Amino acid sequence: MSVWSGKTKGGVLGYSIFIFFLKNFGVGPASALLYLVVPYYVLFDPKSSRISYRFYKERLGFSTFKAAKHIFTNRITFGRVLLDKFAMMTPIKERYTFDCDGEERLHALGETGKGGMIITAHIGNWEIAGQLLDRLSTKIHVVMFDAEYQKIKNLVSSQLGNRNFNVIAIKEDMSHIFLINKALKNGEILCIQGDRFLSGAPTLELDFLGEKALFPKSVFDMASRLKVPVCFAFAMKDKGMHYKLNSSVAYEGMKSKELAEQYIKLVEQKVQDYPEQWFNFYDFWKK
Known part of the structure; x- marks a missing residue:
């Protein structure tokens, strides 16, 4: 595995x-x-x-x-x-520029009143889209593993100040479920990566770049079960201080496996277009 x-x-x-x-x-x-x-x-x-x-x-x-x-x-x-x-957490952020294909889709995601999800991956640089997130009228919650979050949380806060979005840390006591449901009830947006899972977590085995790979089932189950619109979005580094942001159309009412398959198609394309920006440094296909 x-x-x-x-x-x-x-x-x-x-x-x-x-x-x-x-x-x-x-x-x-x-x-x-x-x-x-x-x-x-x-x-x-x-x-x-x-x-x-x-x-x-x-x-x-x-x-x-x-x-x-x-x-x-x-x-x-x-x-x-x-x-x-x-x-992006300092005044230097004003020097960054980006193109956005599908920005209107993210705005629409936050205007439904019932909340929504943005699923991305460990390719490119999602956090660089903070400038765009600032322009969305809806509050954004980034969902990430607690160990990954806590490691540099205090350092970043003390050195550079607070992030411009809220973080919901995935914890063993499952307290994050309450926060996720509360955010969606308030019509807010969750942003989560769909390409990593911890040992023992439920998975989906799907074709990815020519071979079967495992993806976190809970992410796509959540999107399907909560019946909220879902966009897949990626921010890819271009030359210098420029980025290219892309958002898919919003998917809704799909089963978790179907949703995951749509996600994988887009991730495959991004990896092929930006092979140097694949940032999963472990054997992704080992089972």
């Missing part, structure tokens, strides 16, 4: 160093620092590097050289995406 630990890699010290460079020297110098850090992770995390190599070689059909090159490119891009996330 493909297992994700529920935690994002990277220590608090590492985040602190990059935040220091970002705040004092800007995005450019902080990005340049990645060229010193990334080779270390590529060399001293061979398991992750092998997994990425197989992803590019076997799933996307890259040549040996291209697959090896993309391991490095992928890690550099991931670092830049993290820096952009931090930068």
